[in-house]
């Protein structure tokens with residue numbers, strides 16, 4: 416008899432962000448298919464995709480327009496390289512992204528993940544300042560970056576260097592380049608840093624408005640705008656990492672729009688293809704681009720490129736996704752759902768078990784407060800939610816809700832209700848109390 420998925424998984428797979436010892440002691444949930452904003456497991460049980468398959472799904476799974484666009488592209492070619500060649504999808508998508516992005520971001524460099532989109536922005540910023548005529552008479556190297564405390568920009572070494580989540584990044588300390596850290600909101604420290612060290616700093620990098628992996632931490636209003644003013648005043652680049660916040664997550668297409676900020680670099684991933692395929696983009700200004708122009712032997716070429724950079728299937732999905740944003744009025748239809756979500760969350764915020772509810776738009780963190788980490792409360796909530804037909808994934812003891820923008824109002828209400836029930840059940844089980852909620856396994 417053929418080995419089961421679980422047997423093969425336990426024998427051969429190594430999962431991301433996962434302690435494999437615990438993983439191999441349990442039966443994994445195997446997803447077989449998707450349908451709208453639901454996922455369906457190999458036993459046919461349905462779950463609301465409460466975190467958009469890791470914060471990326473926008474219009475739901477198996478959306479007919481996206482599926483058709485990928486199939487059409489597949490009938491032409493699945494992949495060709497961007498090194499020395501171009502293709503219509505990459506060019507068309509670049510034009511559309513430039514049109515949508517904050518003003519001034521005219522150039523698009525593709526890669527495949529949020530981490531690489533950030534890595535590319537960091538390398539571009541570094542190379543820009545340290546080559547030839549930008550080089551401040553040769554006196555200063557701009558080797559440093561500024562990032563926010565508890566930042567998360569991905570898992571490649573450059574992205575980790577501008578990250579600040581000890582659990583994820585601590586082990587790699589000796590490999591990382593040095594970055595200055597600023598608390599979100601602390602514009603005084605940023606100002607001081609830029610005054611003293613601006614000539615050594617290549618860029619300030621931020622997740623605009625909301626720091627996702629930090630636990631859905633919302634920045635004070637005006638902070639992003641002030642960061643932009645300071646970086647402009649000190650002629651230091653601003654990298655806006657909208658890998659998580661982009662494509663409607665915070666209520667507008669890009670979070671930067673809400674504070675009328677145009678960064679020097681914009682990093683996009685996750686929702687770029689509607690959450691369908693691994694495609695990412697780093698947008699840069701014409702000023703940055705021109706800094707790289709020169710003769711072949713001048714050393715101004717940007718020597719960076721991945722095999723699957725600008726993959727045609729990914730570009731086709733992204734173009735189709737942007738078309739769905741227009742044809743379905745995704746952002747307009749999102750606004751009443753954002754209002755509903757905050758109404759639904761008000762009673763959750765008032766629950767005894769909940770310390771704080773944070774968020775913006777369709778990015779929500781329900782903080783369960785201080786507990787012994789060995790109780791693994793966030794994980795317990797996830798397990799309880801699964802039993803009730805919802806898939807979520809926590810950040811420590813913060814329960815994250817990040818549904819696809821296309822979710823219906825009824826499913827949004829069910830998502831919040833199940834989450835609240837699951838929080839109660841998880842706390843009851845962790846502290847050895849009677850489980851108060853009747854389990855409702857999905858049919």
Ligand code: PLP
Nearest residue numbers: 528529530567568569627658659
């Ligand atoms: N930047 C931000 C703000 C993110 O939230 C993430 C992932 O969650 C990344 C970068 C990394 O993206 P990826 O996992 O696609 O490499």
